[in-house]
Amino acid sequence: MNKQVTIQEESAFDDQANAVDVVAEKLKDALTPGYQAEFDPEEADQAGAFLEDALSEQDAMESDADLMDALLDDTQEKA
Numbered sequence: 035m036n037k038q039v040t041i042q043e044e045s046a047f048d049d050q051a052n053a054v055d056v057v058a059e060k061l062k063d064a065l066t067p068g069y070q071a072e073f074d075p076e077e078a079d080q081a082g083a084f085l086e087d088a089l090s091e092q093d094a095m096e097s098d099a100d101l102m103d104a105l106l107d108d109t110q111e112k113a
Contacts, residue, residue, distance in 0.1 A: 053076075053077070053080065054080070056077065057073070057077050057080045057081050060072075060073060060077065060081070061081055067098055067101050067102055067105070068098050068102070
């Protein structure tokens with residue numbers, strides 16, 4: 035009645051759990067303004083990525099400067 039789990043099946047589970055942890059960590063890193071987190075195609079798929087066609091890479095990098103300005107303004111207002 036109890037199914038025996040083989041070492042290979044257990045190892046595959048550990049690999050999958052580690053892959054999920056890696057993607058989660060990269061997603062946290064991607065929230066850092068100015069940081070460009072890199073994902074391989076499989077990781078990007080796991081993260082729910084899609085083809086971005088609304089912004090060019092240059093436009094996205096320039097928008098980072100706007101975010102930094104907004105964060106600095108917000109910090110100065112609170113001081």
